[in-house]
Amino acid sequence: MLNFILKRLGLAVLVAFTVSFISFSLMFLSGDPAAALAGETASDQDVEAIRVLYGFDRPMLVQYWDWLSSALVGDLGESYYFKLPVASLIAERLQVTMMLGLCGISFALLTAVPLGVAAAIRPNSIIDRIALFLSVAGQAMPSFWFGLILIVVFSIQFGILPPSGTSTWRHFIMPTIVLGYYAMPAIMRLTRAGMLEVLSSDYIRTARAKGASEFTVLFKHALRNAIIPVVSLAAVQMGFMLGGSIVVESIFALHGAGYLAWESIARNDLPTVQALILVFSLFYIVFTFLSDVLNAWLDPRMRAG
Amino acid sequence: MSDATTNMTPDPMLEAIVGPTPGQMLRKRIFGHQGLMIGVVVLGILVLVAIFAPLLAPHDPYAQSLMARMKPPVFLGGTWEHPLGTDHLGRDYLSRLIYGARVSLLIGLVAATISGVIGTAMGVAAGYFGGKVDAVVTYLINVRLAMPVVLVALAVVAILGGSLQVVIVVLGLLLWDRFAVVMRSSTLQVRGREYVAAAKAVGCSTPRVLMSEIMPNIANNLIVVMTLEMAHAILLEAALSFLGLGVQPPTPSWGLMVSEGKNMMLFEPWMVLIPGAVLFVLVLAINLMGDGLRDVTAPENRS
Numbered sequence: 068m069l070n071f072i073l074k075r076l077g078l079a080v081l082v083a084f085t086v087s088f089i090s091f092s093l094m095f096l097s098g099d100p101a102a103a104l105a106g107e108t109a110s111d112q113d114v115e116a117i118r119v120l121y122g123f124d125r126p127m128l129v130q131y132w133d134w135l136s137s138a139l140v141g142d143l144g145e146s147y148y149f150k151l152p153v154a155s156l157i158a159e160r161l162q163v164t165m166m167l168g169l170c171g172i173s174f175a176l177l178t179a180v181p182l183g184v185a186a187a188i189r190p191n192s193i194i195d196r197i198a199l200f201l202s203v204a205g206q207a208m209p210s211f212w213f214g215l216i217l218i219v220v221f222s223i224q225f226g227i228l229p230p231s232g233t234s235t236w237r238h239f240i241m242p243t244i245v246l247g248y249y250a251m252p253a254i255m256r257l258t259r260a261g262m263l264e265v266l267s268s269d270y271i272r273t274a275r276a277k278g279a280s281e282f283t284v285l286f287k288h289a290l291r292n293a294i295i296p297v298v299s300l301a302a303v304q305m306g307f308m309l310g311g312s313i314v315v316e317s318i319f320a321l322h323g324a325g326y327l328a329w330e331s332i333a334r335n336d337l338p339t340v341q342a343l344i345l346v347f348s349l350f351y352i353v354f355t356f357l358s359d360v361l362n363a364w365l366d367p368r369m370r371a372g
Numbered sequence: 373m374s375d376a377t378t379n380m381t382p383d384p385m386l387e388a389i390v391g392p393t394p395g396q397m398l399r400k401r402i403f404g405h406q407g408l409m410i411g412v413v414v415l416g417i418l419v420l421v422a423i424f425a426p427l428l429a430p431h432d433p434y435a436q437s438l439m440a441r442m443k444p445p446v447f448l449g450g451t452w453e454h455p456l457g458t459d460h461l462g463r464d465y466l467s468r469l470i471y472g473a474r475v476s477l478l479i480g481l482v483a484a485t486i487s488g489v490i491g492t493a494m495g496v497a498a499g500y501f502g503g504k505v506d507a508v509v510t511y512l513i514n515v516r517l518a519m520p521v522v523l524v525a526l527a528v529v530a531i532l533g534g535s536l537q538v539v540i541v542v543l544g545l546l547l548w549d550r551f552a553v554v555m556r557s558s559t560l561q562v563r564g565r566e567y568v569a570a571a572k573a574v575g576c577s578t579p580r581v582l583m584s585e586i587m588p589n590i591a592n593n594l595i596v597v598m599t600l601e602m603a604h605a606i607l608l609e610a611a612l613s614f615l616g617l618g619v620q621p622p623t624p625s626w627g628l629m630v631s632e633g634k635n636m637m638l639f640e641p642w643m644v645l646i647p648g649a650v651l652f653v654l655v656l657a658i659n660l661m662g663d664g665l666r667d668v669t670a671p672e673n674r675s
Contacts, residue, residue, distance in 0.1 A: 082514045089519065096531045203407075203663065207656035209607055211614045212630060212648030219641045310520025314611050328523055329615060332530045340527050347520040355517075 071363050079356045083349060087138065090344040091131050094337045138345070144338040148331065153342045156327065161346070163233055163323035164312050167242055171312075172305045174247030175254055180297065183258025184290060187266065198259070202252035210311070214245040214318040231320035242319045246312060250304040257300055261293030295365045302358035306351035401668045408664025414657035422473040429467035430455070433624045437462035445642055456646060459632060465643075468624040469650055475625045476654060479540050479609045480602035486544025487605075488598050491551020496582060496590075498552070499559025509552060516549045525608065526617045534620045539612060543605045554597050558590035565589075592669040599662035603655045610651055626651045 101118035109117075118124050122133070134144065143153040186195040221241065222230035232238050265271060266289055274288045313325035320326070324343060331339035392400070402408060421428060437458070444450040445457040445465070456465040498509035525542050532538050562568065563586065571585045610627030612618030619625040621632075626647040633643030 078511065078514060081511065082518055085511075085515045086518050089515070093524070093527055093531070096528060203659060204656065207603065207652055207659050209610050209614075209627070209630075209648060209651050209655070211611055211627075212644070212651065215630065215634060215637060215644050215648070219637060219644070223638060223641070310523060313520075313522050313526070314615065317615060329526070332526050332617060335530070344520065344523055344527065347523060348518040351518045351520070355514075 075359050079352050086348040090341045143342040146339045148334045148336040153339050160324040160327045168309045170243040171246035174243050175250040179251040179254035180258050183255040187259045187262030205252045217241045233322050242315050246315045265289045265293045299358035299362045302354045306354035309350050310347045405664045407660040411657045411660030422477050425470045429470045431464035431467040433467040433471040471624040472626045476606045480606040482540045483543040483605035484602040487548035491548030492555045495552040495555025496559050499556040530617050558593045562589045596666045603658040
């Protein structure tokens, strides 16, 4: 077990450093970051001044090393636009995004798991078909379009939910649904497949034979085993969702880290963009690592891989 | 004539003994699969629409008309002059939708092909050679998965400037992960088969084994992933264009149309609903086709 954790940890750290390098080098894609920063109307002297001021005149690897060593102690530079330390800017905005992510994954689990279980109890029944249809349709629905439909229906037609903003819990209802539905199809399919497999196993037949009630069989014996892979899938999906929150946050003007990313990209605020890509990647790396460890802890067969 | 008809009717006795051929069984599975058939038909129609766009579109999708701005669709009290109304610049909505099919399908096809080539090369190499190659590919897949696609694509497109070509290449370079994962495990499954060993035994070179023994036997899975990634690329382009950092105006992209309609959403919700619905139908059709192909080509894997 310890061996497995160390191996995974090593890979996670290696991946994290690679991602940090990639997100740093994105800045150099444009060729000359100083010219991009100065804008099209700047004179050559201005560009040169900016180049020296921000240290773009040094070799790229030196700049990367500088950036990385300060990033390791929590200093991610200063935002070009907000003129604030990027780290505190992101930390402040991340609260909203984390909140949204937790609500989204809870919503997805609370709807997809019962639906998956119901579908598995009676395969090919009406419920199973509805669940299948929902998961196929859900995967094809553009999330920005779904969000706008919700606004049209609940904010414009019925006027019961606020279309944008962050101030109350009611502002989070529609974003939660839009972000959560994205993870639903995968969770539902996995729950259904897991339940179907478990329900045909020997120990379920044993439980039924000794006279356990259907409720005990389904929830105490079957679901407990079928849920293991779902838990780790949920952790991975959570990592994906934080990265995907950029679309949802910009539709509903939720002032989280995703919205910050969109603003910074539109304003060419490169230090903030780099830092956000790094932070979102780190979240994904941490969540997948936790999910691997959780999996190995719950199911010893996974420790080999 | 009578000979021909007797030949066409299969002998029931013979059929009972021999049973249907694998080809017949495959055909039966294909035509009997509802989702697959719906997906193929809808996608086929949309492809034809995209190909014959200049013949089908009633107006020039770029032609603006200040006299005919924001006309409603015909079912909301508009006229047949503009069946689906006009946008805020007076451009015919139906014509823009028809030309938008070209943008979406082109992006889906080319981006999925680019990522398919990258992902397949990596996945097959990892699965076939194993060892260090496998370790490197697994590490690269992990790096790729850790990067948030939407954010990276947005940032890169913003830096390089949004154009159809840039969006296609950026998406193509980002979406190879599923190809690599699936191709790796498919290759692992077939590399130990007898026909691979036989090919090696008769002295086939490694490229030859890969191309004529491994590839044909994992092509099924490749096609399935290809369709699903096409859908993924189309959705991503729409999201990027919706956020204003994908394909730039005046290109008729469905995501861009939703974005432009968003400002008028309060009074004219159809401007958002129509392009989104078309996008939904296209992606649904591609996904139904992909899921159907998976069921049909690998019936034992059906859940």
